[in-house]
Structure formats: C-alpha cells, structure tokens
Amino acid sequence: MPNNPPRPTELYTRVPDGSTLSLRVGPSEAPFTSQAKFFASGQPSKKWLDAAIRPGPKTAVLHAGSAYYLSVWLAFLGKTTAEIEVTIQQPDGGTHSTPIRWSVPGEQGDVAVRGLFIQMA
Amino acid sequence: MKPRILLALLLVALCAGPLAAEQLPKDRCGDDETFIKCFNRFQQASPDQRVVTDNEVREKTANLNTKVAAKATSEGTPAAASSLRDTLSAFFSALDLGTVSNENETLTLKLNPEWLSIGPGNKLAGEVVLRDPQVSEPLLGMIPEEKRSTRKESLQGELGDFDDATYTLSYSRESGRFGRVFSMHRTLIDSLFSRALGATDTSERRTRTAVELLKAFPNILLDESKASLQKKNVELPPGYEDVLIAMAQSTRASLVAFQRFSAKNGLFLLGDLVNNQPQLMASVSFRKRDDLVGPDELKAEVSYEMGWANMNGLRRWLDDRKEVLSPPMLKNYLEARGWLADGNPTAALKNAPRLSFSLSYARREDYSVTLPDDNVSLAMDHSETISGSLGTGLYLKVDDMGKPVSRIDFKVMGEKVHGDPMRQDRLVATTSLSQTLTNGTTASLSLVWANKPEFLGEVDKELSARVGLKYSVDRKPAKP
Numbered sequence: 001m002p003n004n005p006p007r008p009t010e011l012y013t014r015v016p017d018g019s020t021l022s023l024r025v026g027p028s029e030a031p032f033t034s035q036a037k038f039f040a041s042g043q044p045s046k047k048w049l050d051a052a053i054r055p056g057p058k059t060a061v062l063h064a065g066s067a068y069y070l071s072v073w074l075a076f077l078g079k080t081t082a083e084i085e086v087t088i089q090q091p092d093g094g095t096h097s098t099p100i101r102w103s104v105p106g107e108q109g110d111v112a113v114r115g116l117f118i119q120m121a
Numbered sequence: 122m123k124p125r126i127l128l129a130l131l132l133v134a135l136c137a138g139p140l141a142a143e144q145l146p147k148d149r150c151g152d153d154e155t156f157i158k159c160f161n162r163f164q165q166a167s168p169d170q171r172v173v174t175d176n177e178v179r180e181k182t183a184n185l186n187t188k189v190a191a192k193a194t195s196e197g198t199p200a201a202a203s204s205l206r207d208t209l210s211a212f213f214s215a216l217d218l219g220t221v222s223n224e225n226e227t228l229t230l231k232l233n234p235e236w237l238s239i240g241p242g243n244k245l246a247g248e249v250v251l252r253d254p255q256v257s258e259p260l261l262g263m264i265p266e267e268k269r270s271t272r273k274e275s276l277q278g279e280l281g282d283f284d285d286a287t288y289t290l291s292y293s294r295e296s297g298r299f300g301r302v303f304s305m306h307r308t309l310i311d312s313l314f315s316r317a318l319g320a321t322d323t324s325e326r327r328t329r330t331a332v333e334l335l336k337a338f339p340n341i342l343l344d345e346s347k348a349s350l351q352k353k354n355v356e357l358p359p360g361y362e363d364v365l366i367a368m369a370q371s372t373r374a375s376l377v378a379f380q381r382f383s384a385k386n387g388l389f390l391l392g393d394l395v396n397n398q399p400q401l402m403a404s405v406s407f408r409k410r411d412d413l414v415g416p417d418e419l420k421a422e423v424s425y426e427m428g429w430a431n432m433n434g435l436r437r438w439l440d441d442r443k444e445v446l447s448p449p450m451l452k453n454y455l456e457a458r459g460w461l462a463d464g465n466p467t468a469a470l471k472n473a474p475r476l477s478f479s480l481s482y483a484r485r486e487d488y489s490v491t492l493p494d495d496n497v498s499l500a501m502d503h504s505e506t507i508s509g510s511l512g513t514g515l516y517l518k519v520d521d522m523g524k525p526v527s528r529i530d531f532k533v534m535g536e537k538v539h540g541d542p543m544r545q546d547r548l549v550a551t552t553s554l555s556q557t558l559t560n561g562t563t564a565s566l567s568l569v570w571a572n573k574p575e576f577l578g579e580v581d582k583e584l585s586a587r588v589g590l591k592y593s594v595d596r597k598p599a600k601p
Contacts, residue, residue: 007157007158007161008161008164009157009160009161009164009369010157011157011343011344013342013343013344014342028304029302029303029304030303031303031392031395033307033310033311033314035311035314035315035318037322037325037328039328039329039332040332041332041333041335041336042333042336045325045328045329047315049311049315050307050310050311050314051307051308051311065336065339066336067332067333067334067335067336067339068332069328069331069332069335071328071372073318073322073376073379075314075317075379075383075388075389076389076392077303077310077389077391077392077395078392078396108389108392108393109380109384109389110380111376111379111380111383112376113372113375113376115164115372117157117335117343119335119339119342119343120339
C-alpha cells in the first residue's frame with residue numbers, strides 16, 4: 001500500500017487481472033510540463049505527452065502474467081506544485097489499494113520524476 | 122545497574138540507531154531493506170541537483186489538506202442565513218454560480234467563467250460587489266448639527282443590501298499572441314521538452330530489463346527484502362537487485378542530464394517568454410447607488426502590457442528564418458538576443474523590462490436628492506473624466522536565486538475633467554526606485570512631478586512647488 005506521502009517511486013502489488021490504470025496530472029494552467037512513459041513486459045514502451053495526461057485521465061488495461069512500470073517526468077517553467085494521481089480500478093469496479101497522489105513542488109529550472117511499479121496477482 | 126551507566130548505555134543506543142540506519146551498503150540493497158526502498162535510495166538525486174525534500178512535500182500536502190477542508194465547509198448554510206447577503210451567498214455557492222467572499226462589510230460575488238464563455242481566446246469575467254451602503258457625507262453635512270446623528274440613523278435604516286452595488290464585466294484576450302496562459306503554448310513547450318527527454322533519457326533499456334525481470338519472477342514482490350525472502354525459502358535470482366539498482370541509477374542520471382540539457386538550451390526560459398506575452402484587458406463597471414448614498418458612476422478601461430522577451434518574438438524570429446523550433450534553435454534565438462549565455466539566463470532577460478499603457482473613461486451621472494423634512498436639497502451635474510497612463514519599469518538587480526532585489530519604474534498619468542468644478546485637468550509623473558534590504562523589508566523612493574502644485578499629493582519632502590520626494594520602508598509583519 002502506498003505511503004502517505006508517497007515515495008518518489010511507488011509500488012502496487014497483487015493487482016487483479018483486467019484492472020485499469022488511470023493517470024491524471026494537474027493543474028492544467030500551471031507553469032510546468034509533463035510526460036509519462038508506460039512500460040509493459042514484452043512490449044515496446046509507450047510515450048504519453050502532456051496533452052494526453054493533463055488533465056487526463058490516460059488509461060491502460062493491466063493483464064495477469066505481465067509486469068508494468070509507469071514514470072512521470074516533470075519540468076518546471078515557474079514556481080508551482082504539480083499534482084499526479086494514479087488509481088487502479090479493479091474489474092469489479094472497486095479501487096485497488098489506495099490511489100497514489102504525488103504533490104511535487106518546483107521552481108523554474110527544476111525537474112522531477114515519479115515512478116510506479118505494478119506487479120499483478 | 123547504576124543510573125549513570127544506564128544513561129550512558131541509553132545514549133550509546135540512541136547514537137547507534139541512526140548510524141546503523143545510515144550504514145546501508147553503497148552498492149547493493151540491505152538485507153532487511155525492501156527492494157522498493159532500496160530502489161528509492163539509489164534513485165535519489167545527485168548532490169548538484171536541487172532535490173525536493175519530503176518536508177517540502179509534507180508542507181505542501183498540509184496546505185492542500187487545509188484548503189480542501191476549507192472548501193468542504195459551506196460558506197454559508199441556509200440555516201445560518203440571517204440576512205439577504207447570507208442567503209445570496211449560500212444560494213450563489215449552492216448553485217455553483219461562482220465564488221463568494223465577504224470581507225470588511227463588502228460581499229464580492231465572482232461569476233463562474235463557464236457561465237460567461239464567449240468562445241476560445243476570449244475570456245470574460247463578471248463580478249458583483251455589494252458594499253455596506255452609507256449615507257453620503259456631503260448630504261449629512263447639510264443637515265443641522267443638532268439633529269444630524271438622529272437623522273443619520275433613520276436615513277441609514279432606509280438603505281438596503283443593494284443600495285451600493287458595483288457590477289463589473291472584464292475581458293481579456295487569451296490566444297497564442299495575447300495573454301499569459303501556458304496552455305496556449307502547450308504544443309510548442311511539450312514538443313521541446315519531449316525532444317529534450319528523448320535526447321537525454323538513457324534509462325529506457327534498463328527499465329525494460331527490470332520490467333521483464335519482474336514478469337519472470339512474479340513470486341518476488343518489491344515490498345519484500347532479501348531477509349524476508351530467505352525466511353520463506355524463496356531463492357533470490359543472481360543479479361536481481363543489480364538490475365533494479367542499475368535502473369534506479371540510470372533514471373537518476375537521466376534526470377540530471379535532462380535538467381542540464383534543458384537549462385543549457387534555455388528551455389526553462391520559456392516560462393519567462395510566456396510571462397512577458399502582451400496582455401490586453403478591458404473592463405466596464407457600473408456603480409449603482411441609492412440617492413442617499415451618492416451618484417451612479419460608469420467606468421470603462423482598456424489596458425495593455427508587454428515585456429520585451431516574449432513568445433511572439435520567438436515565433437517571428439522562426440518565421441523570418443523559416444525554421445522549426447527545436448532545443449538548439451531556441452538556444453540560438455536566446456543567445457542572439459543576449460538573453461542566454463553559457464546556459465544561464467542573462468541580466469537582460471531577468472531584468473524583465475515591461476511597458477504598460479492604459480486609457481479610461483469615467484462618467485458620474487446627474488445627481489439630485491431632497492430631504493423635505495430637513496429642508497435639504499443637494500444636486501450635482503454629471504461629470505466626465507478621461508485619463509491615460511504610460512509606464513515602464515525593470516528590475517535593476519536580481520539575486521542568484523532569481524528573486525528581484527531592486528526595481529525602477531517610471532509612470533506618467535494625465536487626466537482631463539469635464540463638468541466637475543471641484544477637479545481640474547492634471548498631469549503627474551512618477552519615478553520610483555525600490556530596493557529589498559537584507560532583512561527582507563523593502564525601501565522605496567519616489568520622485569513626483571505635477572503640472573500644478575495642488576496635484577503633487579502628499580510628499581515627504583517638497584523639493585519645489587511642483588516636485589516632491591516620497592520615501593517609505595515596508596516592514597514585513599513579524600512571524601508568530
């Protein structure tokens with residue numbers, strides 16, 4: 001279960017087959033840009049640009065027998081706080097574990113990365 | 122055991138605790154350290170990279186929680202409503218018409234921008250300000266002194282919530298050429314940073330290897346440690362932790378490279394270019410007052426402000442050369458303009474010189490009020506005022522952290538009045554110098570010139586009939 005506040009790289013384990021990962025980044029008008037990379041075992045990585053994840057949600061279905069890693073890269077053009085939210089919705093409609101909410105403060109010239117490993121049940 | 126020995130042992134134990142925690146192996150995971158903790162340890166930013174600390178994150182989260190808690194509390198429930206103002210406030214909030222604030226007997230209702238949408242690039246904002254209506258002082262002054270306070274009370278009782286209301290509609294242009302909205306430049310900014318990340322992220326291969334490893338060994342979870350696996354008789358495959366450590370280290374290295382590449386090519390300075398975009402704004406406000414309070418007033422204003430280094434200039438520069446924007450091209454542009462040197466923004470950029478211009482028109486309507494019981498009558502003809510201002514300013518010095526230390530501003534303001542015998546045309550010019558002192562206070566010095574002595578205003582030192590000096594030190598309130 002993710003800590004509060006979450007660590008820079010977090011972990012979800014025992015995720016049920018067919019769950020859906022959902023990524024949102026905000027606020028929309030804040031002076032930063034973001035980009036996510038989604039790695040699924042056995043597949044080439046996918047790049048999700050700022051326009052796709054802010055405000056999002058950008059979603060991906062997770063399958064048993066695979067492993068996943070999501071990284072979100074941030075670059076700050078002014079002083080603000082970027083908010084990243086990741087949730088996993090189980091096939092039965094419930095939320096897996098606790099949603100991860102990273103609040104990342106930064107100033108002009110700062111960069112940051114947040115990551116998430118996903119291990120399936 | 123003697124208390125002194127016990128105390129000594131306790132002190133040793135206290136000191137040994139943190140030391141033991143710090144003595145994790147530098148090239149592998151600790152035996153009791155979970156793999157995810159180990160990964161985070163190796164992914165920590167290098168010493169020359171500014172790191173966002175956990176304390177900063179906690180502080181921000183605490184602020185956010187406070188804000189969320191405040192938002193969750195209704196700003197005025199119907200049960201607590203005691204006047205039309207309270208009811209209106211609750212009604213406004215409940216229907217999500219906008220935001221409500223109530224300060225110093227003034228209720229401000231800001232309409233939700235979505236209700237005023239007139240298409241992309243054109244932003245309208247509506248606001249209603251309800252002031253606590255007060256009987257006009259000139260009117261009260263005409264009532265005989267012996268019954269003035271009694272009459273003031275009774276006249277005040279005749280006033281309602283809407284008897285001093287100001288309705289304002291303001292417009293601002295938000296497009297690729299006007300306004301300081303980041304989303305208007307998102308495609309360009311995304312493309313540049315995406316290229317920068319593509320050129321510097323060397324963690325891709327190692328990340329893919331780590332993900333394949335997790336798939337291959339699904340029985341090993343990252344919230345376990347080597348010791349916990351041993352207890353369960355699960356064998357850790359050789360190189361498992363090395364793959365994770367390599368991924369963490371390459372992610373860290375990529376982050377540092379990404380930051381350096383972006384800084385070297387001036388990508389972060391896009392923030393300055395957006396903030397210096399021209400701003401075009403217009404507003405119309407109408408102040409409706411009961412005759413006991415004062416005359417109605419109409420005011421219209423147009424203003425324009427721009428900084429020299431902006432996105433429009435960058436686009437023009439690219440168009441002239443028929444070039445597509447890329448990180449090296451941005452660097453070329455910023456260096457050619459003298460705003461970037463050796464990967465650092467120059468004083469010419471950080472001084473942020475700006476030019477502003479405004480024009481306004483105000484009309485006070487005909488006004489007439491009679492109080493027969495007091496044998497008082499007050500009347501004023503309408504009057505009009507046209508005023509304009511032109512200003513420029515820049516930061517003279519910016520510290521190493523980019524915070525402005527000193528600033529100079531020059532502003533000239535002219536006003537032409539028709540129909541008001543109490544006011545005359547005037548022209549006032551002001552040059553202001555402000556300096557942030559080492560203790561955080563700001564000292565300011567202004568030289569004021571007016572075309573007539575009576576327009577000089579309050580000055581600290583009169584240099585001549587039309588020239589004066591104003592100086593002040595703004596002390597920050599002491600922290601509790």
